[in-house]
Amino acid sequence: MVFTAIFEPVPGPGTGEVIGVERGVAVSAALPTGELLNAPPLRESERLRLRRLLRKLARAGRGSDRRARVKRAIAALKAREVDRRKDRIEKTGTDLARRSDVTTVGDHKIGDMTRSARGTIDVPGRNVRAKAGLNRGILAAGRGRLVARPEHKAPGRVQKTNPHYTSQTCDVCGRIARERRESQALFRCVACGH
Template sequence: MTRYRLQPTPVQEQALLQHCGHARFVWNPAVEQHACWRPDRGPAPRFAEQCRQLTQARAEHAWLRAGSVTVQQQALKDFHQAMGNFFAGTHRRPTWRKAGRHEGFRIVAVKPGDVRRVSRRVGQVKVPKVGWVRFRWSRPVPDGAKSYRVTLDRAGRWHVAFAAIPDPIPAPGTGKAVGVDRGVAVSAALSTGDLLNAPGLQESERVRPARLLRRLARAQRGSKRRARVKAAIARLKARETDRRKDWIEKTSTDLARRFDVIGVEDLNIAGMTRSARGSVEVPGRNVRQKAGLNRGILANGWGGLVRRLEHKAPGRVVKVDPRYTSRTCSACGHVAGESRESQAVFSCVVCGFEVNADVNRGLQCS
């Protein structure tokens, strides 16, 4: 997905919000149908059946009929794709979408004339029932894009993302391999000795979240002041997310261009970041410490880095079994817990090889 910053007018923004509301209205009943369906009723409604139900709903409700049928049908299509991913075991079950949090819709069957460039930095995309909407032309739109998705994030920013399969980055052909160890103190430690860190908030910005959260706690629910504070928190989090994504893109591109083979540990990140709260009968232990570790893992972009590496260097990313890598010497292969002197230092008790602990794990992946 190639994403651009959308710049709608106030009138167009209201029309886009109506599309988002219609897509959410169609999605939520589909989720409810499948959640309440029982096996004795037979198979759950499929895409064709729910499209017929949508046609009946549009005939009964003028406000729904006034919206785009493409937007509403694609919401159903997205739901059935999400259910297919759930049954395949790759994603979680689709859940309800909430106003202000899940705002977006998808348009398909995009024609070449539906996207145009009007100046050096400005482009336009044709949205059904809205017309031509401007977006920032930060880079060329991919050729052959057949669909796009319009989204509104919690910071109040509109984006349009064109779906297209990017061309992979060709291998340099030098035969070089690199191992990448992902960590919390160091985002990515390369077997070459390079230590890379994902950027986050600056020192002057780190005090703002706590201050804004205290201000949010004092604000009355439903007030304009509370909405302003929530928007400020969302903008701060969006800034941190944008910096992390930018780092992931640049780092993955650099690795794909420099090395023929890229080794990473095969980590179950979803399982590693699962909450430790437990249940009422069996409460969890060290819940706050585990929550801090989860935040550290997610803030360093472990999954995003490997995902983009697989996109840009398909067939060149090798996943290595992570067991005992923190105790194994990359020089002689001896396994001993005593070799890990600290979080940052690895000193083999047999051969005396000493190196940064994260670099030692990266060497085993290369």
């Protein structure tokens, strides 16, 4: 038998607080308070064990019992990493629902962002290895789940905003210009000086 439990929505503080969540690759999510939330990776000892297991897998004969044992051990390590990521997202989603009455996030299309750069046989892609690494980073950050869980916990209180030109728009005067972004970390408006 399967039972479904539908939980009550997490109540907001009732203060009209609005929190904007910026999602990234190096940092899973950044809050306006300066908090940086990262998906927890494997510990150093687990990473070493994974590397050893992958080397063992490469040496194991196909179809052997040893190969099956090594694959199960690798799967257990990967499952532990996924469980930690899901746990962090659950806790973050609950925290965001409790802290604010409205949470805004950029409406990024993750499927489009992680599309392959391989190209075709006639027109091969460029920087394919770098793009594959970027795709792994985007998917490992749990960006989609980071939006879905707060939506489940606080229905109707999560707003998706258009992400276009947000890094080039001045918060004070509202003008959009590419030259405002001096670097990834520094923004200076050429019109109002903000």
